[in-house]
Amino acid sequence: MASGHSGHFIDQDLPPDIVEAVLPYLSSEDIKNLSLTNKYFHRLLDFERSSTLWHELFHKAFGSTNSNDEPLISKGNQGFMSCCEAIMTNKNPDKTWLALYKLRSNEANFYTWGCLKHARLGYTAVSHGNLPEVYINNAGMRLKFGINTPVRVPGLGDASPTNSKESNNEQDLRDDDNTIVQISAGGFSFQILTKSGKLYSTGSTYTGGHKGPGPKDGEHDHNPFQELAANVERNFTPLRGIPIRIGGVFPINTTGVMPHRLQLPRSRNTAVLEEPHEDIYARFQDLQNKATEFLPGNKHIRRMFVRDELEIYQNAALDADTSKSEKNLEPVKFLALSSGRSHFLALSTNNELYSWDGPEVEHGIKINLENISDSRKNPILKIGCGWNFSCALVYEVGLIIWENRQPVKKGEGFSNANYKIIPNTAEINGDKKIVDFACCAEDCVFFINATGEELWLYSRGATRSVNLPIEGKLEKIEGSYSTLALFTDAKCYTIEVHNGGVSHDSLQLMEVEDTNDRFISLSTGDYHAVALTSTGKIFTWGLESELCGCLGLGPSNHVVLDRHVGVFENNRSIRVTKPTQVLLDSDYTCVAITAGGWQTGALIIKQN
Incomplete structure (x- = not known):
């Protein structure tokens, strides 16, 4: 058996419960490598037999707590799955x-x-x-x-995999x-996140033509596609000779390709036409094609790229070396997402926020939380979208919300969110630690702390406690446009949200006829x-x-x-x-x- 540097057996220095406690902080690849380190770790983290290993891998892949779907773990809900x-x-x-x-x-x-x-x-x-x-x-x-x-x-x-037998063969698993x-x-759409970190959206529009929490009215993000098209048209000289005029009218060419040089009969109404030019929009179309990717076999599900991944946003020069630029662009991988009415928010594996928040936004905008955006010191713990606003729980900062953001300027790769911090939500330990929040309409943000004893509501710039006659301690909450779902360790309830508050008369106990079953998730x-x-x-x-x-x-x-x-x-x-x-x-x-x-x-x- 392997021993540590002091001569002690490693299973004494690092007993199984210590190793298990460390697993949540390791990536799946790190865990696999650890299992190959020595006999002790291999036996403990054996890919074919270890319940500890596969439970942790299952939780990492399918039990994310970084979005509104699941609460953070605290001492009040340590047994929560x-x-x-x-x-x-x-x-x-x-x-x-x-x-x-x-x-x-x-x-x-x-x-x-x-x-x-x-x-x-x-x-x-x-x-x-x-x-x-x-x-x-x-x-x-x-x-x-x-x-x-x-x-x-x-x-x-x-x-699908070809072999469904229980083994550790990676070919037995559907690809990421x-x-x-x-x-x-x-x-107006669905958003879909794959295990490989790719993000997709269904249909022809995620906004339905409605404004989300993007720039304020009258403000617009810099659009290099529009700038490129305008520059191409402005800098192109259509003819090196006499302008073409047929029948006294200048012909309009909308194809981007100049006509062949033709010898027409000389007359006062004709002129010599040029040789064909290269399509002036070819590069523009090429860039657009690279920014568009559909799910194989389905043209109604489109992959959602961010500006960080596309060369046109990174290099303003029209004659940029595309192949060289693309080699330096790393694909962004996501680990959590949340959707509002006309926008959605995604959190990357690098702990960066990206927003799709308006009819003009085709590619995700990186959201900068000015003065607090430090992924090492202040990582983002959870994200959520309300009807027309976005929300995030930031370590040692608390809950922040924003209804709009600054427009992206030329040469910048991010947008500053015009955020507000909800007071008294920054605790990272103890009973006041925020473990879950839910967003509804009218900037209503509900949240619960580690005790599970109180429901809090932030609305119209003020925070107040909401007292409800419910049974058990609150473990999880989920919200949408006008409905809040409350999950305790004993029951599930719903309540309606109106005019910046809850309608107490609408509180309803949600039960299943089968007494051995209960509701554990709700969406509206x-x-x-x-x-x-x-x-x-x-x-x-x-x-x-x-x-x-x-x-x-x-x-x-x-x-x-x-x-x-x-x-x-x-x-x-x-x-x-x-x-x-x-x-x-x-x-x-x-x-x-x-x-x-x-x-x-x-x-x-x-x-x-």
Whole structure:
């Protein structure tokens, strides 16, 4: 057995509980290398047998606490497991953590349902090519409004492993680009984060044309694409000879390619045309092509790049050496994301914030927190998006929020957020440590501390305690436009948020008929909600407007007349008042849910 420098056995100097305590601070690659160091670490961290190792790898891959999905760990919730961990162990109590890791990695696929507008579901009724007619809401018309049943999104996860046996062979795992670790929904799209750190967005627009928390009205980020196009047009001399004039009118050329030199009959209305020039927009188009990447096999899911990754933002010279510049640009990898109505926020593995926050923002803007942005001294612990603002929990600084930011200037690679710090939220230890927060509309930020005994609300520049008659200690909170979900160690509640505060009369206990099950996650769209139970079941309720299908319970007539769980509000809308289970064509386990606008999404494992 290996020994330490003092001659003591290493298992005495570093007993298993010490090694286990260190694992959260190591990368997956570091853990693997540590297992190869000596016999002691190999036995403790054996890739085929170590429950400790694979539980930690599972948590690192699928249990991130850096977004609003999960709370930070504190002494008040040390036994808290992420939703995915709880569901996987509840449904598969006899499986090893290695088996659970492979099941979550290889079999969890992205399903969406709801409004079809802007291809927000990641497909259209035509592009999917495999949609049963009964899944499509069209009210007997050719126009297709929505999808009423969960449908797997094509393209994601299609590259599956060939061998599903339980082993440590990396070929047995779906590749990192095809493994989804987080999903999030905005008002008009879904955002998807893969294990490789790539970020995608569905549909043709994430903003719906609405302004997010970007620059103030009348201010704009510097756009090098527009500048390049303007410079090309301004500096181009169309003819070296006499201007062309045919019939007394100068012809308009919109192709960017000058015409061939033609010998026309000499007359007062004709002139000699030039030889063809190189397409003046060729380089511009090349740069645009490099900034556009779709998911293989799906043109309705686009990879979201940031300015740091694109050469045009880094080099203003029109004749820059593209190949040389690109070699120096490192791809940005992300580990957490959060979506608001018309914007979304992502946190990179280098602890940097990037924002997509308006109709003019195609590539992520790096957000600078002036005076506090030091990823080593003040790392960002959690991110979250409200209806029209962004929020982050920063170490030793506290909760910060911003409704807008400074425009990006020419030559700069970042934008300064016009942030505010929520008072008395900077504690990093003890009972006052913030462990979770949730963002709703009207700049409402709710948060809980390590004691789990109080709910706090910051709104309109003031912080106050919210007293509610709930059972148990608060462990986790989730918020959206006008709904706050409260999870205690005993129960789950929802309450409505209006006019900068909560409507106490709207407090509702959320329970599942199965006494052995409970709600552990909840998300809401504009008028509907989706919840996830500890055994991986999906429940939805609320208003399904204009045949959008956002509840996922099937055709309207089936919901109202066959299942008797809803009522018609008019001939194009139904309302379901009680949480109702979403049923699929086979048994399933859901490990993540999200709702936004008029659509819903989930990561679902179909059972064989």
